Amino acid sequence: MSKPTIIVVGNGMVGYKFCEKLLARSAQFQIIVFGEEPRHAYDRVHLSEYFNGKTADDLSLSTLSWYTDNGITLHLDDPIQEINRAEKTIHSLKGVTLKYDYLVLATGSSAFVPDIPGIEKEGVFVYRTIEDLELIKACAANAKSGAVMGGGLLGLEAAKALIDLGITETHVIEFAPRLMPRQIDSAGSSMLQMKLSQLGLHIHLNKSTAAIVGDKKISSLKFNDDSQLPVDMLVISAGIRPRDELARLAGLHVGTRGGIIVNEKMQTSDEYIYAIGECALYEGMIYGLIAPGYEMADVAAAHLTAADKGFYGYDMSTKLKLIGVDVASFGDAFITEPDCRTILFEDTHKGIYKRINITNDGKNLLGGILIGDAEAYNMLLQTVNNKIVLPPDPEDLILGSRGGETNAGAGVMSLPDDALICSCEAVTKGAICDAVNTGGVTNIDGIKKCTKAGTGCGGCVPLVKDLVAGTMKANGQYVKNVICEHFDYSRQELFDLVKIGGLKNYDLVLDHYGKGDGCEVCKPVVASILSSLWNDVIVKQEVIQDSNDRFLANIQKGGTYSVVPRIPGGEITPDKLIVIGQVAKRYGLYTKITGGQRIDMFGAHLSDLPLIWEELIDAGFESGHAYGKALRTVKSCVGSTWCRFGLHDSVTFAIEIEDRYKGIRAPHKIKGGVSGCVRECAEAQSKDFGIIATEKGWNLYVCGNGGSKPQHAQLLATDIDKETLVKYLDRFLMFYIKTADQLTRTATWLNKLDGGMSYLKNVIVNDSLGLGEQLEEEMQTLVNTYHCEWKEAVNNPAMRKRFAHFINAPEEKDPHAQFEPMREQVRAKEW
Amino acid sequence: MRNPAAGKAHTQTNYNMETVIATRWIMACYVDDVPENGGSCIKHGDEQIAIFNFTRRNEWYATQNLCPHKQQMAISRGMIGSTGENCEPKVACPFHKKTFSLLSGECIGDEDLSIKTYPVKITDGKVFIGIA
Numbered sequence A: 001m002s003k004p005t006i007i008v009v010g011n012g013m014v015g016y017k018f019c020e021k022l023l024a025r026s027a028q029f030q031i032i033v034f035g036e037e038p039r040h041a042y043d044r045v046h047l048s049e050y051f052n053g054k055t056a057d058d059l060s061l062s063t064l065s066w067y068t069d070n071g072i073t074l075h076l077d078d079p080i081q082e083i084n085r086a087e088k089t090i091h092s093l094k095g096v097t098l099k100y101d102y103l104v105l106a107t108g109s110s111a112f113v114p115d116i117p118g119i120e121k122e123g124v125f126v127y128r129t130i131e132d133l134e135l136i137k138a139c140a141a142n143a144k145s146g147a148v149m150g151g152g153l154l155g156l157e158a159a160k161a162l163i164d165l166g167i168t169e170t171h172v173i174e175f176a177p178r179l180m181p182r183q184i185d186s187a188g189s190s191m192l193q194m195k196l197s198q199l200g201l202h203i204h205l206n207k208s209t210a211a212i213v214g215d216k217k218i219s220s221l222k223f224n225d226d227s228q229l230p231v232d233m234l235v236i237s238a239g240i241r242p243r244d245e246l247a248r249l250a251g252l253h254v255g256t257r258g259g260i261i262v263n264e265k266m267q268t269s270d271e272y273i274y275a276i277g278e279c280a281l282y283e284g285m286i287y288g289l290i291a292p293g294y295e296m297a298d299v300a301a302a303h304l305t306a307a308d309k310g311f312y313g314y315d316m317s318t319k320l321k322l323i324g325v326d327v328a329s330f331g332d333a334f335i336t337e338p339d340c341r342t343i344l345f346e347d348t349h350k351g352i353y354k355r356i357n358i359t360n361d362g363k364n365l366l367g368g369i370l371i372g373d374a375e376a377y378n379m380l381l382q383t384v385n386n387k388i389v390l391p392p393d394p395e396d397l398i399l400g401s402r403g404g405e406t407n408a409g410a411g412v413m414s415l416p417d418d419a420l421i422c423s424c425e426a427v428t429k430g431a432i433c434d435a436v437n438t439g440g441v442t443n444i445d446g447i448k449k450c451t452k453a454g455t456g457c458g459g460c461v462p463l464v465k466d467l468v469a470g471t472m473k474a475n476g477q478y479v480k481n482v483i484c485e486h487f488d489y490s491r492q493e494l495f496d497l498v499k500i501g502g503l504k505n506y507d508l509v510l511d512h513y514g515k516g517d518g519c520e521v522c523k524p525v526v527a528s529i530l531s532s533l534w535n536d537v538i539v540k541q542e543v544i545q546d547s548n549d550r551f552l553a554n555i556q557k558g559g560t561y562s563v564v565p566r567i568p569g570g571e572i573t574p575d576k577l578i579v580i581g582q583v584a585k586r587y588g589l590y591t592k593i594t595g596g597q598r599i600d601m602f603g604a605h606l607s608d609l610p611l612i613w614e615e616l617i618d619a620g621f622e623s624g625h626a627y628g629k630a631l632r633t634v635k636s637c638v639g640s641t642w643c644r645f646g647l648h649d650s651v652t653f654a655i656e657i658e659d660r661y662k663g664i665r666a667p668h669k670i671k672g673g674v675s676g677c678v679r680e681c682a683e684a685q686s687k688d689f690g691i692i693a694t695e696k697g698w699n700l701y702v703c704g705n706g707g708s709k710p711q712h713a714q715l716l717a718t719d720i721d722k723e724t725l726v727k728y729l730d731r732f733l734m735f736y737i738k739t740a741d742q743l744t745r746t747a748t749w750l751n752k753l754d755g756g757m758s759y760l761k762n763v764i765v766n767d768s769l770g771l772g773e774q775l776e777e778e779m780q781t782l783v784n785t786y787h788c789e790w791k792e793a794v795n796n797p798a799m800r801k802r803f804a805h806f807i808n809a810p811e812e813k814d815p816h817a818q819f820e821p822m823r824e825q826v827r828a829k830e831w
Numbered sequence B: 001m002r003n004p005a006a007g008k009a010h011t012q013t014n015y016n017m018e019t020v021i022a023t024r025w026i027m028a029c030y031v032d033d034v035p036e037n038g039g040s041c042i043k044h045g046d047e048q049i050a051i052f053n054f055t056r057r058n059e060w061y062a063t064q065n066l067c068p069h070k071q072q073m074a075i076s077r078g079m080i081g082s083t084g085e086n087c088e089p090k091v092a093c094p095f096h097k098k099t100f101s102l103l104s105g106e107c108i109g110d111e112d113l114s115i116k117t118y119p120v121k122i123t124d125g126k127v128f129i130g131i132a
Helices: A013-025 A047-052 A065-069 A130-140 A153-164 A186-198 A245-249 A290-304 A377-385 A429-437 A444-451 A461-478 A491-501 A506-513 A522-534 A538-544 A574-586 A606-618 A650-661 A722-739 A746-752 A756-764 A772-784 A789-794 A797-801 B008-015 B017-022
Strands: A005-009 A030-034 A073-075 A080-084 A089-092 A097-099 A102-105 A109-111 A124-126 A145-149 A169-173 A201-204 A209-213 A220-223 A228-230 A233-236 A240-242 A260-262 A273-275 A280-282 A318-322 A325-331 A341-347 A352-358 A365-371 A420-422 A561-563 A590-593 A599-604 A631-636 A670-675 A689-693 A698-702 A714-720 A819-822 A825-828 B024-030 B038-044 B047-054 B059-064 B079-083 B088-092 B099-101 B120-123 B126-131
Touching (some): A005 A013, A013 A290, A047 A153, A130 A153, A130 A233, A153 A233, A186 A352, A186 A365, A273 A290, A325 A377, A365 A377, A377 A420, A377 A461, A429 A444, A444 A461, A491 A506, A522 A538, A522 B079, A538 B079, A574 A599, A574 A606, A599 A825, A606 A789, A650 A670, A650 A722, A714 A722, A714 A756, A722 A772, B024 B038, B038 B079, B038 B126, B059 B088
Parallel strands (some): A005 A102, A030 A073, A145 A169, A260 A280
Antiparallel strands (some): A109 A240, A318 A325, A341 A352, A352 A365, A561 A599, B024 B126, B047 B059, B079 B088, B120 B126
């Protein structure tokens, strides 16, 4: 069976792209291409570079042999004259008649030439093809002054071309009251006009051209206000006209103002004929940019190969450099109050104008305009497209951050993996990072070859560069943030995966998301994640617990363990003190008051642990989790119940808080403190969370740390009541548990957090991520499923059996564990 | 009962006729005395031997229980796992996370340290250790 034939009419950028996309999807078609121009497809977007010394070959999208290599028959310099839909044939100017199974119209557009008297005179040009450029170039050699009709994007490009060609006096004539009316607002236009005027360009707005004056050749322009402007040449750039004449002739449906009407699969009113690029009219709109054209090419190729893809409109954001001036417009650039809030920045000294439109709740970016400095364009566009939550001070996005803090916004590395970086070639952030990570690519050229990103309009190139650098930096400095050789994920990523997968034990997690047999690094990380998610009894999976968690006690010198019952808030009855004394005496334990206001008993043999805990539990004690990456203590001062300065009852609050969060596993240990007044006797500001009584309520501080790098906790909320405080604390702790790297204390976590304290405050207090309720619920689940691990262990014979040093002689203690006397107690023998 | 399996350490010994002749097998404990993917310690005279039930790999290993780093009897309480492209089985001492190959006994990352390894065989749900 012979291959079905697809004939492509038009060998412009989109027609070429269609061939490329179709070949990538299927080899089952015979492809024949007809081009009107003598050249095979070239880069029209960068046409003006033709004047900067680039040759036609440089601008070519492929070599000529690419077509033959891929089995494509290419007819150049031979426009199609007629389509016979009944017989499914086409006829070309040179007399070729061919039968098609499918026809793809990629005829593009032509310059719109207004019907003005004198338009046919010599020295009047359009700006579309390399041939046009060559004509302009020839004429410019003898011209001193020139004008461009049209102050849009292409018009300004053409004006730049005239300057590049040495025209000393260049004018831009625009009918509308502002430049680039489709992209920028009038304030932006004024700034652009000012900049361009400084560069020697003469701009005339609100000018309607009445006639082109001259004998045979243009000599001046005459306007409706009767003024005249003498010029040697004129370039018309007053918009585009879709090339739909062939379609019209064939009886295909076309729009009233031109354009071949297509559906979301790019099919015209004849299902065997497709139209793509600037000749296609989708939902009343012509897409005059390269990226949507490429997208259409892919959609048509997809439909022909029975793949599921549709075209549903396209982001028309643009960025370009006009005669050295950055101009960008993205998202919804024109939306105004009250539908949004607008932030404006204007600097006439430097010629910078920036506008961003944000949602009324301040959470998302809708769009904006940048003149004079468009460095932030890619990041802003990504922020719009990925609906990234704005920083608390969105003005930082256009002003840059002030006051010493690091970069505003999250930076390119924080984009989601599926963020579209190159919209022309549909390349995601993930694909680019992957090329660096696994493809060993280290520069933009490598990325272009490997992923094609940056080969379309080139607008994403800076962003791609940042991504390459960022990814490499991440790899070089601390090798990609992964847990260990068995898991290619960070703790946060694995946390989410385990949660989504509903996985409840280590082997399942390793089978699903890891490789090998695990190790002493990933086992405790997964154990902690499982515990933070499901809060099951940890000794059920004893072998993945870190040493201390495995035996629910801290291993000490000599191989004995220490025992720390919970003493919430540091408050203890005389009876309980007596029990601790009796237990310590009976088992020969060394006792010491800890820094967290409780009592530590050292020197317990492994096999004695269940016996010791049995007695403690009988007396009403619970595990103190001194061995776990979990809440340790909530230290308190004595507070208003006894202290003459105390404002509120700090001990009661500390006990309530400690009881609430006891047993909850986290990336690292958590300590708290509650002080009854500003004297701060509980040293709450050195804790992961610190609560200090005020006249009106309580102040909440977070992310403090003692340890090797002391750091004061920072104020999160002021003068709040207990209920609000617990709410914030729920959110804060859960957010930390879910997002921190393993073995990272809250202080370090905050230091690494993009946006720092102001971001954290926004998440916790202002609920900027909308996660507040979820975090509270997740915490409440953990609170509700609390259990004393030691109670479970001593009451379960199988678990209890593990607390023996010799499995074949469970009654014997380790003879290796040796003690020496010291100050009426014992100590471990030195190693 | 789980499939009785011989560890790699055991297999290697079988290839070495001299060692096989010299090996005296002692019954150490029962299979279910040792937690899956974990270890236990047994007493053999004055000797302490750590036994590992590497269920994930269907392998058993035995080493000395003493960690040579700080002379602590704790290897049996360590976490086991593997490392490298060949998935070398290893155990990490709970004290300072020195890790030792379960095959060779060599300390990974510290050539000066090593621990003794023993062959293991499983018969009728019983764990036997080869004492040289």
